[in-house]
Amino acid sequence: MRRQFDLLTEDQGFLENLGLPWEALNENSMLWILVHQYPLPKGYEQLTVSxxxxxxxxxxxxxxxxxxxxxxxxxxxxxxxxxxALQNIDNKIWQRWSRHRSALNPWRDGVDNLSTHFALIEYWLQREFIIKPYAISA
Structure with a gap:
C-alpha cells in the first residue's frame, strides 16, 4: 500500500485500528486517504467499497x-x-457525496480529525435511509 505522505499520529493509529487496507496518496499535489474494503451498512447494493x-x-x-x-x-x-458528482482519483472515477458540516456541527480545531470525520461518514450513510426510508422494490 502506498504511503506517499505522512499522517498525524492519531490519524495513522485510527487507520491501523480499522484493520482495513489503506493508502496515503499524493496525486498532483492533492492528498488523499484511501480506505479499501470498507463495509457499508445494510440497504446498499455493495457490501464493501473503497x-x-x-x-x-x-x-x-x-x-x-x-x-x-x-x-x-x-x-x-x-x-x-x-x-x-464524479471525481477522478488515482485514474478511477469515484462517486463524490457532497455532504458537509453545518453551523450546528462545525469543525473543531484541536478536537476533530480523521476518526471524527469517519463517524460523520457513517452518519451520512445511515442518514440516507432516514431522509428517504427504505422501500422494497416491486
Missing part, C-alpha cells in the same frame, strides 16, 4: 469535507441518492 477523503492544505486546522466512493454506491431499493 472510500477516499481529501486532506486539504492546512489540515488539521482546515476541516476534512465530503467522501468519495469506488465503486459508486447504489441503494438496494433503487431510490436515487442526491448531491452526487
Amino acid at each position: 472510500l477516499a477523503v481529501h486532506v486539504a492544505f492546512g489540515y488539521p486546522r482546515t476541516q476534512l469535507d465530503m467522501v468519495y466512493f469506488n465503486p459508486h454506491i447504489c441503494r438496494l431499493d433503487k431510490k436515487p441518492i442526491g448531491a452526487l
